Amino acid sequence: MPFRRKLLEQTQRDIKRLKNKGHKPTTLLGIFLYGGTLGFLFVVPIVGGAYLGLWLDELIAGYSEHWTLNLILLGIAVGGYNVFRFLRDKT
Numbered sequence: 001m002p003f004r005r006k007l008l009e010q011t012q013r014d015i016k017r018l019k020n021k022g023h024k025p026t027t028l029l030g031i032f033l034y035g036g037t038l039g040f041l042f043v044v045p046i047v048g049g050a051y052l053g054l055w056l057d058e059l060i061a062g063y064s065e066h067w068t069l070n071l072i073l074l075g076i077a078v079g080g081y082n083v084f085r086f087l088r089d090k091t
Helices: 002-021 028-059 066-090
Strands: none
């Protein structure tokens, strides 16, 4: 029976930890890291699309912006989707 009592005490302690886990105050560093992660997830596809589009446009003879503009727009869509998935998975 001592094993059962010890198991009950450990389980109750774990339940208290889980309940209190969500009530911890958010630190300023945590807010900056969270915001930085969201910004990184949004900006990297846009910048990558811009550079890839610029490179593709330079391969085409004459002056063209089609690839650059289209890949920037695609980067915005991909970045928005990245942020959406990150926020959905965190909640």
